Structure formats: structure tokens, C-alpha cells
Amino acid sequence: MSIDLPDAIDAYFSSDKTGNAQALSELFTQDATVVDEGNSYTGRDAIRQWMANASTQYTYTVEPFDIAEDGQRTIVTSHLVGNFPGSPVDLRYFFVLRGDKIAGLEIVP
Known part of the structure; x- marks a missing residue:
């Protein structure tokens, strides 16, 4: 199923597919925070x-x-879906957008 995502979020998932960490990081504001698996990255x-x-x-x-x-x-x-413990899983991505950038992201089951 295809859904209509805001541009910054669509770009996030596109960059994630390619594994391009540099391109993905540039989608975020300078002071953005990601919370994933209980860890924070600012x-x-x-x-x-x-x-x-x-x-x-x-x-x-x-x-x-x-x-x-x-x-x-x-x-x-x-x-x-992947080679990680608990696969497959449905995850929720909580995005906070600021302008055309991602200011915050929390990923939870």
C-alpha cells in the first residue's frame, strides 16, 4: 500500500532504504534528537x-x-523485516517537523 508522506518524511524513508547515513542526517535540523531502542542521539x-x-x-x-x-x-x-531480533515488527515513527527538516524522531514498537 502506498501512502502520501510529507516530503521530509518521504526523504527519510528513501534515505533509509539506500543506507546513506550522511544523506539521512542532512534531513534533520542541527539540534534534532532521535530516540531509538531506548537510546537518544542529538x-x-x-x-x-x-x-x-x-x-x-x-x-x-x-x-x-x-x-x-x-x-x-x-x-x-x-x-x-530483517535479520534483527523480533523480526518482523510494526514500528511507529513519531516525527516532529520544523519547516522542511525533521526536528525529532522517536521509534517505538
Whole structure:
């Protein structure tokens, strides 16, 4: 199923598919924070390193299938399949956008 995502979020999932950590980090504001698996990563350098580690540690595909709004956040639910513990799993991505950049992202089951 295809859903209509805001440009910054669509670019996030496109960059995630290619594993390009540098391109992905540039989609975030300078002071953005990502929370994933209980860990926080603040700033583009930390976000780039987070993505670089994830893309070398695991092989996976992610397919967004639902989008909703929750106040200031855009929630994208995606199906994630790969060689990681607990695969497959549906994850919720809570995006906070600032202009055309991602200012915050929290990923939870």
C-alpha cells in the first residue's frame, strides 16, 4: 500500500532504504534528537553515526503503511523485516517537523 508522506518524511524513508547515513542526517535540523531502542542521539553527527551503525549491523526493509497526526507529531506506522531480533515488527515513527527538516524522531514498537 502506498501512502502520501510529507516530503521530509518521504526523504527519510528513501534515505533509509539506500543506507546513506550522511544523506539521512542532512534531513534533520542541527539540534534534532532521535530516540531509538531506548537510546537518544542529538545532533546531525550523532544521528549520522546511529544510522551508519544500524545499516551495517542489520539488513532490513521498511514499508510505511499508515500515517496519522497527533498534535505536533506525524506518526508513521511501518512494517520492518530483517535479520534483527523480533523480526518482523510494526514500528511507529513519531516525527516532529520544523519547516522542511525533521526536528525529532522517536521509534517505538
